Amino acid sequence: MTKPILYGADHSVYVRIARMTLEEKGIDYELVPVDVFAADGIPGWYLEHHPFGRIPAFEHDGFRLFETGAITRYADEAFDGPALQPKDPRARARMNQIIGMLDAYAYRSMVWDVAVERLEKEAPDEAMIASGLSHASTALRTLSSLKAPGPWLLGDQLTLADLHAAPIIGYFVKVAEGQSLLARFADIEDWYARMAERASFAKTEKAD
Numbered sequence: 187m188t189k190p191i192l193y194g195a196d197h198s199v200y201v202r203i204a205r206m207t208l209e210e211k212g213i214d215y216e217l218v219p220v221d222v223f224a225a226d227g228i229p230g231w232y233l234e235h236h237p238f239g240r241i242p243a244f245e246h247d248g249f250r251l252f253e254t255g256a257i258t259r260y261a262d263e264a265f266d267g268p269a270l271q272p273k274d275p276r277a278r279a280r281m282n283q284i285i286g287m288l289d290a291y292a293y294r295s296m297v298w299d300v301a302v303e304r305l306e307k308e309a310p311d312e313a314m315i316a317s318g319l320s321h322a323s324t325a326l327r328t329l330s331s332l333k334a335p336g337p338w339l340l341g342d343q344l345t346l347a348d349l350h351a352a353p354i355i356g357y358f359v360k361v362a363e364g365q366s367l368l369a370r371f372a373d374i375e376d377w378y379a380r381m382a383e384r385a386s387f388a389k390t391e392k393a394d
């Protein structure tokens with residue numbers, strides 16, 4: 187089998203989720219840079235990999251995928267390495283619930299409405315940041331209520347839910363408001379500190 191290819195940029199939260207998964211599995215892969223925010227638009231060739239022009243996209247022996255959740259589940263199931271999904275149906279459903287919740291309700295509010303707005307805008311939209319923080323608070327409270335006892339979100343097994351959540355929260359805590367909100371959820375703050383110590387997290391950290 188040939189080395190899988192991941193298309194994307196190292197600043198992207200979703201690319202980082204896929205990269206952390208590949209790192210945790212011990213899969214050797216190639217990261218092919220794609221700039222979806224390029225001044226002259228998304229490269230035409232890339233739309234054949236991802237018709238919506240988002241990152242990441244993935245390719246393995248001619249098999250192409252987009253959508254991070256599909257990529258990470260494939261990487262877990264098609265390659266050797268530690269299993270990143272629980273076998274128990276209820277634990278697996280909980281993992282999938284957390285991933286779905288993060289995609290639907292946490293990513294936009296934490297990353298775009300709060301962190302990007304605060305970091306990148308000359309005149310940040312304070313109403314957008316306040317609304318983002320309110321959604322982020324609900325997401326963190328829910329994550330805390332869904333978290334199983336133990337070091338990781340599902341308990342003793344590190345799963346795709348941990349690898350999905352860490353890059354989103356990692357972006358959120360780039361700003362002071364993110365850090366203070368996270369500090370109100372001690373179990374999630376402790377979990378995040380454990381995630382931040384993992385080699386897969388350090389290796390995929392974008393140098394500013």
Ligand SMILES: N[C@@H](CCC(=O)N[C@@H](CS)C(=O)NCC(=O)O)C(=O)O
Binds near residue numbers: 222240241252253255
């Ligand atoms: N549903 C997609 C979301 C991917 C996504 O939104 N990626 C961001 C980067 S973190 C992106 O490509 N943004 C470009 C844009 O919004 O135009 C997935 O799961 O892969």
